Amino acid sequence: MRGLTFGHVAETNARKYPDDDCLVMETSAGTERLTFAEFNERADQAAHLLDGYGIEQGDRVAVYMQNNTETLETYYGAMKLGALPVPVNHRFKDREVHYVLEDSGADLIVFDDDAEPTVGTLAADDAPVDDFLYVGEDRPEYADDFTAAREAAATERVEVVPSRLDDAALMYTSGTTGAPKGCVLTHDNIVQNSVNTVYSAGFEENDNTFLVVTPMFHIAAFGVFNNTFYIGGTSYVTEGFDPVRTMEIIEDESITGSFFVPTMSRALLAVDDFDSYDVSSFEYYMTGAAPSGEELKKAVTEAFDAEFFEVFGQTEMSPVTTILHPEDALRKPDSIGKPIVNVTVKVVDEDGEEVEQGEIGRIAYKGPTAFREYLGMPEKTAEVFDDEGYFVSGDLVYRDEEGFVYFVGRADDMIITGGENVHPAEIEEVLHEHAAISEAAVVGVPDETWGERVKAVVVLEDGATLTAEEVTSFVDERLADFKKPREVQFLDELPRNPTGKVVKAQLE
Secondary structure (H helix, E strand, O other), X not given: OOOOOHHHHHHHHHHHOOOOEEEEEEEOOEEEEEEHHHHHHHHHHHHHHHHHOOOOOOOEEEEEOOOOHHHHHHHHHHHHHOOEEEEOOOOOOHHHHHHHHHHHOOOEXXXXXXXXXXXXXXXXXXXXXOEEEEEOOOOOOOOEEHXXXXXXXXOOOOOOOOOOOOEEEEEEOOOOOOOOOEEEEEHHHHHHHHHHHHHHHOOOOOOOEEEEOOOOOOHHXXXXXXXXXXXXXXXXXXXXXXXXXXXXXXHHOOOOEEEEOHHHHHHHHOOOOHHHOOOOOOOEEEEOOOOXXXXXXXHHHHHHOOEEEEEEEOHHHOOEEEEEOHHHOOOOOOOOEEEOOOOEEEEEOOOOOEOOOOOOEEEEEEOOOOOOEEOOOHHHHHHHEOOOOOEEEEEEEEEXXXXXXXXXXXXXXXXXXXXXXXXXXXXXXXXXXXXXXXXXXXXXXXXXXXXXXXXXXXXXXXXXXXXXXXXXXHHHOOOOHHHOOOEEEEOOOOOEOOOXXXXXXXXX
């Protein structure tokens, strides 16, 4: 073994916990349970299948599917060969999928029936991949049957090819501020992320069942599965998020933890007869991707009586960078915590110099989870790493006197109005304090006089009423005049990507 990879973890778990549940997959087709021995065998079969299509170390395998067993089989089978799985956002359409396939240089794509209309269009228009593997009942003529090929593949052990410093996966950024960038992650990156998270949260080996309801094409859900897999726990994975079904699964399967974005938390708390569900097994309530706010944190901790963790990070860091522990969740409700173990943080200005405590700057990270490179973008890669080896992100933060980090916003979200810098997150935090406001987002829009003006987009609580003037006055009473919204828009919901982040480009 040349250092630990998740291919090695799969083999180890198959030996240590052969008959324990590894994966419970619930989709519209039914529920499937696999032990650790069965999952490792499936991964070996997937590796043999991919090898038969000429896939070898360094090649890329696109995976364009909903959460299902075949998604994870392909991820792990590819990684055993040293090939890179390339998860594709299952909400992407023709143009976006073509971009990822072409940019990644994928040799093969595995896709399901939901993705077939898009893949079919691409296949008819000379898609930039050589082979197509279909998961579903009505196989199109241009594709081979993944399930039949996997079942026919050999079950013999596949030698785990890569070492820990080799490339493991190609994960694309969410693309909220531009075209997605392909982040090359090593095996060491993704294993170390699990080590960091498991240690920091205090997970017990072979003693947890984690629910995964977020999409597996994103690094957050992939990380949750990997973390659970690393400790020999059971992952209960669903095709999507349904709040009522989630409550039923927590009760029926004695779920011990999960990761929910704040919109999911609100949906869970709104489930009819919430108190009738037995959630006593739930120990680890993890959240991230967007601010929760003090009121939501209080409501969640009271409802679930679980350890509440807020995690922060990004794809380039595999992804977790900071963590707010339960004992600080309500003491520092607006913080994203402190650096997770094995990750060093500094806050720098535009010149790369560290700022003083309390000053806003870009957060920079150093540690074994930092990605290798942006695929095909050497100049951009060099630009984001400084001379000390820190990855300098586009996230703006400040630190308080105790070293807790506070997220302010994205550097490219900055609003400059009348020569003043305005950070949207500061105004959003104030808006979330209003009892009638459920959600809010702040953006800058062009203004002939001021260059940009502050625009607030607001979602009201059910049954609540509020005028634009009342929104503006509420902010004006709490922040400087130049920070108050000059424009207010009311929506039924904010546009979000599948990981819960607000897509602000759609609000401008």
